[in-house]
Amino acid sequence: MRYSVYSFLIGLSDSLVEAIEYMISGNTLTLIPDCVDACTAVKNGLESNGEVCSEVDSFLETMNKVAEAVEKSEDYANYFVQLKEFANKIKDFCHNDLTYKFKIVFFAELGAKWDAMDSVYWAFKSREDCEVSVVLAPIFRAVKLESGEVKSDILYTDYLTPMGIEHIPYSKYDIKKDLPDIVFTSQPYESVTPEQFWAQNIAPYTHLVYLPYFTTDMIEDDETIYTHCQMPMHNLAWRVICQSEKLEEFYKKHMQNGGKNLISLGLPKWDYVINMDKREINLPTHWEKIKGKKVILFNVHYTTKPNDMFDAITELLNFAENEGYSVIFRFHPMTDTMFKVYLLQYADEWNKIKETIINSKNCVIDEESSYEASFKFSDFLYSSNFSSLVPQYLLTKKPVILCAKYNTLEREERLKANNSIFVSYFNLKVSCEKEDIFAKMKYYADGLDEDKETRLKFINDYMPNADGKIGERVANYLVDELKKENN
Numbered sequence: 001m002r003y004s005v006y007s008f009l010i011g012l013s014d015s016l017v018e019a020i021e022y023m024i025s026g027n028t029l030t031l032i033p034d035c036v037d038a039c040t041a042v043k044n045g046l047e048s049n050g051e052v053c054s055e056v057d058s059f060l061e062t063m064n065k066v067a068e069a070v071e072k073s074e075d076y077a078n079y080f081v082q083l084k085e086f087a088n089k090i091k092d093f094c095h096n097d098l099t100y101k102f103k104i105v106f107f108a109e110l111g112a113k114w115d116a117m118d119s120v121y122w123a124f125k126s127r128e129d130c131e132v133s134v135v136l137a138p139i140f141r142a143v144k145l146e147s148g149e150v151k152s153d154i155l156y157t158d159y160l161t162p163m164g165i166e167h168i169p170y171s172k173y174d175i176k177k178d179l180p181d182i183v184f185t186s187q188p189y190e191s192v193t194p195e196q197f198w199a200q201n202i203a204p205y206t207h208l209v210y211l212p213y214f215t216t217d218m219i220e221d222d223e224t225i226y227t228h229c230q231m232p233m234h235n236l237a238w239r240v241i242c243q244s245e246k247l248e249e250f251y252k253k254h255m256q257n258g259g260k261n262l263i264s265l266g267l268p269k270w271d272y273v274i275n276m277d278k279r280e281i282n283l284p285t286h287w288e289k290i291k292g293k294k295v296i297l298f299n300v301h302y303t304t305k306p307n308d309m310f311d312a313i314t315e316l317l318n319f320a321e322n323e324g325y326s327v328i329f330r331f332h333p334m335t336d337t338m339f340k341v342y343l344l345q346y347a348d349e350w351n352k353i354k355e356t357i358i359n360s361k362n363c364v365i366d367e368e369s370s371y372e373a374s375f376k377f378s379d380f381l382y383s384s385n386f387s388s389l390v391p392q393y394l395l396t397k398k399p400v401i402l403c404a405k406y407n408t409l410e411r412e413e414r415l416k417a418n419n420s421i422f423v424s425y426f427n428l429k430v431s432c433e434k435e436d437i438f439a440k441m442k443y444y445a446d447g448l449d450e451d452k453e454t455r456l457k458f459i460n461d462y463m464p465n466a467d468g469k470i471g472e473r474v475a476n477y478l479v480d481e482l483k484k485e486n487n
Contacts, residue, residue: 001049003129003181006100007486009045012038013094016059017087024080029070035083036063042090053093059086101131102479103180105206107197108167109137109187111159111369112333115392116186116213119271119471121165127475133180134160134167140192155333159369170194175205182206182478186213188233199236207238209478212267214388215463216247229254235261239481241474243267244462265473266465273375273395274468281376287364290326290377294445297328297366297378297393301385302335306346312384313353319438320362325445328374329357330366330389380444382437394455395466399444403432 016038019031043056062082069076104124106117124130138156160167175183175196183206190198202208210233234240235256242248242264252259283291298316303309313329320327339350357363366374371389380399383390390402431437459466465473 001051001098001100003100003102003482004179005045005049006098009042009094009098010486012042012045013087013091016042017084017091020080020084020087024084029066032063032066036060039063039090042094051098053090053097055086055089055093059083059090062086101129102127102182102482103178104130104132105175105178105180105183106132106134107137107183107185107187107202108134108160109139109193110155110333111157112371113186113213114159114163114370115272116211116267116269117184119268119275119468120184120211120474121471123471123475127479129479134165135170135173136160136167137170137187137193137197139187157369170196175202180206181482182209182238184209184211185233186211188212188228188231190232199232203236203238207478207482208236210234210237210240211269211474212241212243213269215243215267215269215391216388225250226254230256237261239263239478241265241267244464246462263477264465265477266463266467266470268471268474269392270395270463270466271468271471272372273392274466276372276376276396279372281372283377284364284368284373287328287373287377289360289362290328290364293324293326293362295326295328295378296320296441297330297374297381299381299383299385299387299389299393300329300331300335301387302332302338304338304342306339306343306350309384310349310353313357315434316382317356317360317363319441321360323442323445325362325441327357327363328366328378329363330371330374380441382441391458391463394459395463397452397455399449399451400455401437401440401444403437 016035019035019038023029023031039056039059042053043060046053046056062079066076066079066083068074069079102124106121108114108117121132121134124132136156136158138154140154158167173196183202185197185199185202185208187193187197188199188210195201199208228234229251234251238261240251240262242251242262243266245264248259248262248264251262255262296316298313300309300313316327319325339347343350354365357365368374371392375393375396378398380401381390381393382401382403383393384403386402390400393400
C-alpha cells in the first residue's frame with residue numbers, strides 16, 4: 001500500500017472514532033452522513049489494496065439500522081454502542097495491521113551526475129518501507145551562435161542498466177498518474193531538460209527534493225549566488241539538501257522563501273568518492289597502457305577559445321612521454337557539443353587531438369559515465385580551472401594541482417577577500433606557468449606531498465559531514481519528515 005493511501009486511511013479511521021464519540025456525547029445525529037462517507041472511503045481504500053476489515057461492513061450495516069430506527073422513531077442508543085466498538089476496531093486495524101511503502105522516484109540524467117543520487121538511491125532501496133524507481137531523462141546542450149541562432153545537442157545514454165539499475169524511459173512516465181511520495185532531481189536548470197522535469201511541473205504532485213550535482217567551490221560575492229538562489233528549483237522544492245551550514249547562510253539571504261526548505265546534511269555525492277574502496281572498480285580494458293606508471297588525471301573544462309586548450313594538451317602529452325608518466329584526460333561533458341555546434345572551424349583539430357591521445361602509448365581519454373576509474377587509478381589531479389571536480393577529488397586525499405587563470409587582478413583579490421567560504425581553496429593554487437606546473441607534477445610523482453595538511457583542513461572546514469553516510473542520513477531524515485506531516 002502506498003504511504004499516501006495509508007495515511008489517508010489512518011486519518012479517516014481516526015476521524016470516524018471522533019465523530020461517533022462526538023455524536024454520543026452530544027446526543028446528536030448530525031455527523032451520520034459524514035460517517036457513512038468516511039467508512040465507505042475506508043472500505044474502498046482497503047479493497048483497492050487487497051485488504052479486508054469485517055468491521056467496516058458491520059459499521060455500515062449498523063448505520064442503516066440507526067437510520068431505520070430514526071425513521072420509525074425507535075430507540076437507537078444501543079446501536080451507537082456497537083458503532084463505537086466497530087469504529088475503534090477499524091481504527092486499530094488501520095493502525096496496526098496495514099503495511100505501507102513510500103514511493104520514491106529519481107529523475108536521473110547524465111551518468112557523470114549519478115554520483116549526486118547514488119548513495120541516496122541505495123539507502124532507499126535497502127528500506128523495506130520504500131518502493132524505488134528511476135526515470136532516465138535527456139539533457140539538451142544548447143549553444144547560442146554569434147548570429148543569434150541556437151543549436152543544440154541531445155544527450156540520452158543508458159548508463160544505468162550496466163550498473164544493475166532498472167529505469168523507466170522518460171516518455172513513459174507520468175507523474176500525475178504515479179503521484180510518488182518523493183521525487184529527487186539534480187537538475188536546477190530548466191533550459192536543458194524537457195518541461196516535465198521542471199520544478200513547477202513536479203512540485204504540485206509530490207515532495208520535490210533537490211540534490212545538488214556539484215560542490216560549491218567558491219563564492220565571489222553575493223551577486224554570484226543571488227542568481228542561483230532565484231531559480232524555481234530552490235524555491236519550489238520541498239527540501240534542498242545543502243552541503244554545509246556556512247553555505248546555507250549565503251542561500252538564506254537570497255532565496256525567495258528565506259531558505260526554509262534548506263537542510264544541511266552534506267552532499268550525497270561525497271559518499272560516492274569516500275566509499276569507492278567498497279566497490280569493485282576495474283581498470284577499463286583500453287586503459288591497460290597506464291598500468292605501472294605515475295598517472296595524472298587532467299580535468300579539462302570546455303572553452304570558446306580552444307587554442308589554449310589544444311596547446312595545454314599537447315604540452316602535457318609531450319611532458320608525460322618524456323617523463324614516462326601517463327595521463328587520463330577527462331573532458332567536460334559539454335566539450336564535444338561545443339565543437340559540434342559552436343566551434344565547427346576547430347572540429348577537425350579537436351578530432352585530431354583526440355586521435356593523438358587515443359593512439360599514444362601512455363595516455364587515455366576517460367569516456368566512462370562515472371569518474372570513479374579516473375579517481376581510483378590516478379595518482380594526482382591537475383585541473384586548469386575552478387571546477388567542482390576539484391573538491392570531489394580532494395576526498396580521495398590525493399594531491400591536487402589547481403591552475404586557475406583570472407580575467408582581472410581585481411577579480412582575484414575579490415575572491416581572496418571573501419574569506420567566509422572556501423578561502424583555503426587558494427592554498428591549492430599554483431602558478432600557471434607550465435614550468436611550475438610540470439615541476440609540481442614531478443614533485444608529487446616522486447611521492448612528496450607537503451600540501452596534504454592543507455587539503456585535509458579544507459575537507460574538515462568545508463565538507464564537515466563527509467563521512468560516507470550522507471545518503472543514509474538524507475533517506476532517514478526525509479522519511480521522518482513525511483511521517484511528521486501525517487501525525
